[in-house]
Amino acid sequence: MTNEGRAESYLVLGGTGFVGSHILKALAASSSTRIASYSRSLPPAKKVLGGVQYYTGGVQDEEKLVQIMLETEATVVFHTVSPPHNDDESAYYAVNVLGTQAVINACKRASAFASTSPASAEAGCVRALVYTSSSGVVWNGKDISGATEDEVEIPEMGLEAYSATKGIGEKAVLAANGDKLKTAALRPHAIIGPGDNQAIWRLVENYTSGQYHFQIGSGTNLFSTISVTDVARAHLLAAAALLRDSTSPAVGGQAFFITDGIPVPFYKYPRLVWRELGASDDFWVVKLPRWLCLGLAFFVERWRGLVGGHTILTEFVVKTVTMEQWYRCDKAERLLGYKPTVTLEQAVRETVQWWKEEGAQEHAAQSQSKKLR
Incomplete structure (x- = not known):
């Protein structure tokens, strides 16, 4: 609820995805009474949360988005939709740029329509939009050591297509901030937790194939990580801050880095995973020089x-x-x-446990589904 005692209605775009599903759980745990999810597909029956309304559709479908926002009387929208990192560049642009603009337009249109209906009063007026961005939007291929939001900017030319399009999406969301619609973007780095279908299976492949014995570079470079539990909680905090924007330091139109606050050498995270999978504490490692790997990558x-x-x-x-x-x-x-609130070690344990109990089977099913397409 806001300070005025109004009950908020939350809509999570990408609610069946990695970050989105954890936001739904956090909302449900906070006793929020009006929660809805909008994704490309419905979750498996065992993952359906009680009290959550589930809708399906594409993030570029502006008309459908407006319809869902009005039907759920959404006052807070979390935009977590993001294509997998191994998708083609057209998918990145379609989701991160065109889809994000459709979300912004839909928020404004739904609010404008709702405000003309005396019956809806302020219910159904989207007042806060929180965008799941990425720290990658500011990375230009050079070392970033303990940077704050004021010290780095989104480069004109992104280092690769995914980050470049996420950056365009972030800029659009923050530019949409105004009196009626408050917006903010969160920039997590290296999200870890149950439901991760991108990093964990690669680390599992590294382990089962024996590639984990080979290290690129010195491994002394520091790296930020964050638990998906803390990412979800940060989204709820951002929404609450936007809703009270007029009575506290302004957060509207701003981006925020979120991490676990403890940078670690790059290989600490994967090695924690490999040890949870069964590697010995002192497994042998061959260090490959960075210059050699860059040269090989150039030719490959x-x-x-x-x-x-x-x-x-x-x-x-x-x-x-x-x-x-x-x-x-x-x-x-x-x-x-x-x-x-969650340490790297705890996040890794939870992730590997999930992988063993559910993730491996889910990943195999998804891989098989792709082969049949």
Whole structure:
């Protein structure tokens, strides 16, 4: 509820996804009474949360978005929809740019329509939009060591398509901030937790194939991580701050880094995963020089460009695992009241446990489904 005692109605776009599903759980746990999810598909029966209304549709479908916002009388919208990192560039643009603009338009249109209906009063007027961005929007391929939001900017040319399009989406959301619609963007880095279908299976593959014995670079570069539980909680804090924007330090139109507050050497996270999977504490490691891997990646990418196919050894990947990327979240602590609550070790244990109990089976089913398409 807001300070005025109004009951808010929450709509989570991408509610069956990684971050979105945890936001739904956090809302349900907070006794929020009006919660809705909008995603491409419905969740499996065992994952349906009581008290949550589920809708399906695409993020680019502006008319459908307006319809759902009006039907649920949404006052707060969380936009967590994001294509997988291994999608093609057209998917990145379609979701992160066109889809995000459709969400912004829908929020404004739904509010305008609701405000003309005396019966709805302020119910159904979307007053807060929180966008799940990424710290990657500011990365330009150089070391970032303890940067704040004021010290780094979104570059004109993004380092790769995913981050570039996320940056365009973030800019659009923040530019939409105004008196009637308050907006904010959260920039998590390296999200860890149950439901992760992107990083964890790659780390599992590294382990089962024996690749975990090979390290690119010195491994001393520091890296930020964050539990998906804290990411979800930060979204709720951002929404609450936007709703009280007129009575507290303004957060509307701003972006916030969110991390667990403790940068660690890059390989600490994957090695915690590998040990949870069964690797010994002192497994042998061969360190491959960064310059060598960059050279190999240069030639592999160009060879693949000629003959086709996909490679995971890219210049972008080599830079990602060998350069410093850690961020300060003082601003989120000061303006949102954010404090990390889950350690890296705890997040890894929860993730690997989920993988063993559910994730591996889900990933296998998804892979099989893609093969049949």
